[in-house]
Amino acid sequence: MTQISTKPPSGMRDFLASDLARRRHVIGVIQSVYESFGFVPLETPTIENLSTLLGKYGPEGDQLLYRLMHRREKLARVLEQGALKESDLSDEGLRYDLTVPLARVVANYRDLPAFYRRYQIQPVWRADRPAKGRFREFYQCDVDVTGTTAMVADAEVCAAVAGVLQKLGFADFTIHVNHRELLRALVSDAGIAPSAEGTALVAIDKLDKIGAEGVLKELQERGISAACGEALMGSLAAAKEVGFLEARAKDETKSGASGARALLELFALARETTAGAVLRFSPELARGLSYYTGPIFEITVPGLAGSLGGGGRYDGLIGMFTRAQIPAVGFSLGLERILLVMEEREMFPELAVGPQILVCRFPDVSAAEALRAASQLRAQGLRVELYPEADKLGKQLAYATTIGAQYAAVLGRVEVDGGAIALKNLATGEQRTISIEDVLKSL
RNA sequence: GUGGGUGUAGCUCAGUUGGUUAGAGCGCCAGGUUGUGGUCCUGGAGGUCGCGGGUUCGAGACCCGUCACUCACCCCA
Numbered sequence: 001m002t003q004i005s006t007k008p009p010s011g012m013r014d015f016l017a018s019d020l021a022r023r024r025h026v027i028g029v030i031q032s033v034y035e036s037f038g039f040v041p042l043e044t045p046t047i048e049n050l051s052t053l054l055g056k057y058g059p060e061g062d063q064l065l066y067r068l069m070h071r072r073e074k075l076a077r078v079l080e081q082g083a084l085k086e087s088d089l090s091d092e093g094l095r096y097d098l099t100v101p102l103a104r105v106v107a108n109y110r111d112l113p114a115f116y117r118r119y120q121i122q123p124v125w126r127a128d129r130p131a132k133g134r135f136r137e138f139y140q141c142d143v144d145v146t147g148t149t150a151m152v153a154d155a156e157v158c159a160a161v162a163g164v165l166q167k168l169g170f171a172d173f174t175i176h177v178n179h180r181e182l183l184r185a186l187v188s189d190a191g192i193a194p195s196a197e198g199t200a201l202v203a204i205d206k207l208d209k210i211g212a213e214g215v216l217k218e219l220q221e222r223g224i225s226a227a228c229g230e231a232l233m234g235s236l237a238a239a240k241e242v243g244f245l246e247a248r249a250k251d252e253t254k255s256g257a258s259g260a261r262a263l264l265e266l267f268a269l270a271r272e273t274t275a276g277a278v279l280r281f282s283p284e285l286a287r288g289l290s291y292y293t294g295p296i297f298e299i300t301v302p303g304l305a306g307s308l309g310g311g312g313r314y315d316g317l318i319g320m321f322t323r324a325q326i327p328a329v330g331f332s333l334g335l336e337r338i339l340l341v342m343e344e345r346e347m348f349p350e351l352a353v354g355p356q357i358l359v360c361r362f363p364d365v366s367a368a369e370a371l372r373a374a375s376q377l378r379a380q381g382l383r384v385e386l387y388p389e390a391d392k393l394g395k396q397l398a399y400a401t402t403i404g405a406q407y408a409a410v411l412g413r414v415e416v417d418g419g420a421i422a423l424k425n426l427a428t429g430e431q432r433t434i435s436i437e438d439v440l441k442s443l
Numbered sequence: 444g445u446g447g448g449u450g451u452a453g454c455u456c457a458g459u460u461g462g463u464u465a466g467a468g469c470g471c472c473a474g475g476u477u478g479u480g481g482u483c484c485u486g487g488a489g490g491u492c493g494c495g496g497g498u499u500c501g502a503g504a505c506c507c508g509u510c511a512c513u514c515a516c517c518c519c520a
């Protein structure tokens with residue numbers, strides 16, 4: 001008989017009480033800030049149809065989708081055929097992000113408000129190789145505004161995530177901003193064919209990591225000529241100069257002018273918000289997901305290799321589900337990344353975990369009497385656990401300490417008969433006998 | 444997908460050039476006399492050394508394979 005592994009599958013985790021205290025604390029902050037912006041909650045199913053998911057994330061995204069195999073008769077029927085393709089075995093998969101399900105929802109419920117503003121905090125699944133801060137099941141915390149191309153919406157989603165991070169205590173994060181149209185213009189100006197655009201973007205996204213020479217080398221490895229590479233690096237450097245956006249916005253002869261104008265407007269609007277001081281134009285920023293059409297965002301923080309979150313405008317995605325072209329913009333925070341950095345920096349406040357009081361009893365007190373006392377304490381709003389067995393008091397007190405209770409309520413014959421408890425502070429050892437109705441007040 | 448590292452008790456890890464019955468700390472259980480924990484003392488349970496094969500008189504150690512975990516790259520949140 002082989003031993004069954006007790007570990008969760010690779011890239012998946014169990015969350016025990018202390019983990020959940022931290023996760024819930026962060027989720028609570030995110031939720032309260034998102035709600036303060038008027039976003040309303042949404043939850044969507046774990047499983048989506050593959051037709052919903054496929055073709056939205058690019059070829060690599062499709063590879064990372066978890067697919068659910070057909071069951072029972074349907075599977076048996078399919079297996080009888082010869083020459084099976086991957087698509088014959090499955091027509092459902094696990095959600096890969098929260099943006100595509102939102103797009104489906106907006107397309108499906110056409111009576112939603114014209115400017116539907118929703119937030120969504122749920123796990124997503126990617127069949128990726130796990131690494132530090134990367135899991136196969138992880139939480140995203142999204143805010144999106146649909147139904148408007150106004151840059152106010154872009155500014156608001158940036159403000160919302162900036163507000164979250166500020167409230168959590170982050171003081172050194174940056175929201176990098178770029179524009180797909182501008183990026184495309186820079187690439188085509190450099191003489192790079194549209195077909196090589198994607199591969200070029202992946203290379204230039206690494207500019208701050210591997211430097212200009214590294215990017216040039218990588219561009220050539222990706223089949224882009226040295227001349228084009230040099231031209232691209234040159235225009236990127238030019239784009240980093242002060243006044244680039246302003247000049248580009250005015251120059252109607254060049255492509256990308258409207259993108260530059262959009263970013264200028266976004267920066268101006270964001271100045272009135274929590275995002276004002278943290279937005280930065282980063283012309284080398286490129287994001288992998290293929291559905292973005294306008295501004296794109298990514299949050300970085302010193303000391304973290306990846307990003308805390310990302311987002312952008314995707315004016316074409318909802319149109320893939322319905323005839324109506326509905327524009328949208330959104331931002332996604334990665335819960336695990338936030339937790340990782342907060343843990344490394346010890347940013348968590350004291351978080352209450354477990355019971356405040358453990359009710360202990362001597363053998364001359366019945367279990368029923370102890371249960372009644374526990375009920376009376378709980379009625380006061382206290383978090384109370386009852387020691388279930390009739391062990392020696394020393395063992396009961398030791399247990400109270402191991403579960404992290406702050407107090408032990410000791411019940412003997414004398415206390416029960418007097419409607420009291422002996423309340424012992426486990427940290428100081430101090431103990432006093434008080435009436436059971438007065439416990440909450442006396443803490 | 445590419446390269447490196449590590450798999451020994453519930454956890455963190457020792458284990459000598461291959462040699463008797465595989466160890467420690469923490470945790471857990473019991474006791475140190477019947478209404479009071481944390482410290483201390485004593486005792487105990489708990490391991491087919493990831494799995495499979497090979498070399499050898501003899502393998503936790505060496506070799507091959509395999510699986511798992513992990514770090515870096517890649518990509519991403």
